Amino acid sequence: MNQKHKETLHQLAKDEDSAKKLEGLFSELENERDTAKEHLNLLENAIRSDYDSIIITTLELDKPGPQIVYVNDGFTRMTGYSRDEAIGNTPRMLQGEKTDRAVLDKLKKRLKEGQAFFGHTVNYRKDGTEFINQWDIHPLTNEEGEITHWVSYQHDITERKRSEKRVVDTNIEFDKLAEESKKTLIDLDEQGNIVTSNKAFRDLIGFDNDELKKKKVWELMADPHVETFRHKFDVFKPSDFDDKAYRVSLVNKKGNEIEVEAKARVLSSNGQKIVRIAFENKSLQKRIMSMLAGRDKDFDRVFDKSKDFNYKLFPVAENHYQFDYVTETFSELTGIASSEIQQTELSDFIHEDDIEKVLNHFEVVLDGKPNTEQFRIKTKEGDYVEVIDYAKPDWDIDESTVKAIKGATSTEVSSEKNA
Structure with a gap:
């Protein structure tokens, strides 16, 4: 405690005792403050390599919005705003x-x-310059488990995005290409680093x-494929990859193995070589075949009607479909009555993170090819259940145009579920 504070306390006290x-109480509070500050500094030092800025806000989300109650020094360096501002x-x-409104709405x-x-979007510094701000936002709770504040860890990823653009030219950006987006793809540099991947x-x-950007491709593979792929990048030779197909097993985040067929080709971008690998999920195909084994081969009756449902839908606009019918198990599962199905959107019962893959699934079928896909459907209890869908084209009388999609959806996911 400094001398000025001591003098103030003695002036306010009624006697020396x-x-x-x-003085003792004030010193105790100072010690608690210093300890809390030390802990906060340790936290900030621990995450400094991953995040530039920390913000803590109040809980309110609607107008006028959450209020900032704390920012660290990294925030002032990243944005140019002072703590007081x-x-x-x-x-x-x-x-x-x-700033992307869709990202803010999702947030x-x-x-x-x-x-x-x-997530991330464009933000602005005090001087008006743009930067790409990546957020990692988490709730802070009290002892009763109630959310009281939000803590936002932030990172300026502008330079990283520029670097990615230099490596992967827009003419091979596969997330924006209709044909390529139907595939399961990654791009690798000459050291085996994963440069980018599609959804x-x-x-x-x-x-x-x-x-994924922190991993080498072989770190996603199960033995004995690891060493085989690692050696291909010891001395990079395009001939080792171009138009080559490999049967390998990937290991997903849950530790489950997924058998895939990988087809590689080499692309050039800004003077650099990129290895693009397209994967075909053989584990999913095996599970489909396993379920179909021993069942009636008539498509409309291949699945167990006590667990699964059939459907037919028509394309009515880009990425929009109208159901012709669904069988009764669909209503039992989702709570959506058959009489309501023609007014039902895919987003009404398919998990929002799976909508894109379902749309790509249907696009493959509209191109005239049967296809299988795994995704999540919302039940009437509000939970999500994993399903496997097998869909095939329904051709017009001349067999020249796909007029509709007929599908059979199974909730009978095998022991390899979520593999």
């Missing part, structure tokens, strides 16, 4: 013209559900984009 008690303000102070939805959120691959393996 009271002053000494106040930030505290009492809202994180909206960083938003601007290019708000997740937080209203009490869930953590991970289908991330769904297959269970790791997000940032987790």
